[in-house]
Amino acid sequence: MEWFISALHHWALPFISLLGIGIGGWAVGMRAMTIHEMESDYINYSKRLGFSRKKLRSYAERNAILPNFTWVPITLNALIGQTLLVEYVFGYRGLGKLFYKAAINQDYPLLEAGFVTTLLLVLVGNFVADILYGKLDPRIASGYVREK
Structure with missing residues (x-):
């Protein structure tokens, strides 16, 4: 406890x-x-x-x-960047500290892997936000229906 x-x-x-x-x-x-x-x-x-x-x-x-819900993906992207900064400022071990050490040591493969990981997090977050937006607004969820 x-x-x-x-x-x-x-x-x-x-x-x-x-x-x-x-x-x-x-x-x-x-x-x-x-x-x-x-x-x-x-x-x-x-x-x-x-x-x-x-x-x-x-x-x-x-x-x-x-x-306001349209801003969710943008907020998620900003939150990831802010989290990296907060991790470094408060001394937490995480992606922020890892990115900083990789940049200082010029470890380009680690930086690239970190950016790809962050990019995947952003893409998944944007995808989930788009799906939820369709659930929130039924007009968007219906989409295009092809005529026969």
Whole structure:
């Protein structure tokens, strides 16, 4: 139990430093898009029809999350780069420290392998985000259907 508490203690600051940047930007973007959606024509029309405020807000939030979800792959790419920096700053053994030592020692094969690994992580993340985007927005999931 003592090891777990020590690990949690040393993990908290790097986690908060990575989380703060991502959540802050996403929250501001979500707020701006929700305000934009609340002023749109379909919300005004629904108000006149007598929809409750809670129902209107749920419609606005559902449409506001789509542009924010588009930023998920970009955020994932930035998070990988930030993680490498945070690993080096906090002295964790990981890809960040490995990349730094490889660059200092001019170990080009190791740098190339590290970049390929990072590239694969980014590609898999982008693929998963595209699949989830299709699940989130059914209009995109339907795709193109060939006529016979």
